[in-house]
Amino acid sequence: MHKVLVPSRSGVHRFACLALYRALLRQCSPSAAGDAPWRDETKCLVQQRFRRYKRLQSPSQIANALKAGYEAVDLLDRTSKGSQPDSHKLTAILSQAKSFKEQYAAEQRRVAELIRPKPVSPRQARKEETIRFEQETSRKHPDAPSILDRPRLNLNGKRKVPVLVNARGIPFLRIKKPQPRNLSGVIRSKLEKRWNRIVIRDRLHVDLLFAKDEDAWDHLTRAAERPTWSEEVKLALDNVYDKIRETDRQNRELAESMWNIVLEERKLAEKEDEQRQLNQSALQDRTT
Template sequence: MHKVLVPNHSGVHRFACLALYRALLRQCSPSSGVPAALQQSEVKTLFRQRFRKYKKLQSPSQIANALTAGYEALDLLDRARKGGQHEAEKFNSIVARAKMLKEQQAAYQRELRELHPSDPVSPKQIRKEATRRFEEATSRKHPDSPGILERPRPTVSGQRRIPVLVNARGVPFLRIKKPQPKNLSGVIRSKLEKRWNRIVTRDRLAVELLFAKDEDQWDKLTDAAQRPSWAEGVKRALDDVYEKIRKSDKQNRELSEKMWNVVLEERALVRKERSGKKAPTQMS
């Protein structure tokens, strides 16, 4: 069974097409001596559009026809560059005809859109677009926005929301409402990746410490003990990683306690505001 060859995966085919593409574009440059009568910008645009349109062709006959047309255009441009007025006019007519066909196709598509209006946007697409706009709006923290630990606010417009303390694999944060801001998700992801990298480093150093102890033991047996020993450097690095993990966990624990106090204070204010609204009703 013959092996199926995909043309755009062939290096030889790609090289030949790119060489033809560059040659055509070079022929359109002013430095190549192309006559002023030739519409250089429109010719370049035509070449780019055709190569972009035909770059995914799979049929051998279609590829051969497209390459043949490209080589004929290159030959026509070369003769026009050498002073062939007839060739320049012929090429301009080809460009004008292609431009006219493109305008006709665009007009036809506009008529189709007017005859067949587009389908109404589905609720799923509306939600997707709303999510995209929300992520763009919350990708960066507003410089004037207060910190989360500056809550509770004495007064709020509308109904006061009690935040929820959430534990994201050891990283605490307060969720005010959904959806979650994009910048908050980025901070949480960054903290989790940093902690995981430290854990990976810790495990790797723990293994390396065993090998370092074996090296020290071998040095003792061969009377070639060194100072500092192999294990001392690895042990210092391992202790440093342990300390960083312990310090970050302690900071997260302290932050979670502060956030929980914010939740309790918000709850107390909500109860106070609700009781204040009920009191005038009972008196009346």
């Protein structure tokens, strides 16, 4: 069997095509064409045709394309030297290519109008709905009640009991999904603030070791000062610990309040379910 040769993987073929491409672009450069009105348009046309024909594999099509490229080099060379017939021929070629491009674009627009829009898949619909929900909930509504103003005694429809969620130490009540964007931002900012304090705490522990070395050196040189280096670092470390403990205490109290809300919501949901069942049984008795 004959060996199948893929032109795009042939070094000789690639070298010939790239050499022709450079020659055509060189003819469209300011040094060769000057300020000719056809220079930019011709350069764009050369680039488009090479992108279109770069995947050709038919020997006859490749030969015709290379022949047309060599003829274009000669045509551009004669046009840049002032040949009027070649200049008119190049102008006709460019106008013809432009008209073909406009016709093709118009045909594509007509085809696009005839084709029915593709129905949105359920997954894409859910994704778009989630994006719209995040945009609507990017900011908290000014009249929105606090989450701690629960349980609500009067509701339209069946009561949905919230779920207490622990987001790495930050408690919040999840009413439904998807989660509001402003709630996600609040949780993220609290977690980043706590993590920054932890980073500062760890860095102060390292600084405390250096401060103790400074105090030892001051003691040896009898140049001790008040307050000492380690005392200042300890004060900063105690301040960071107090802030971390305070935020943890607030989160613990908030979690307890939210858990009490969940328990009360469960009790109200059970009572409402019992009342709903009694009403249904009473309605059935009346109908029978």
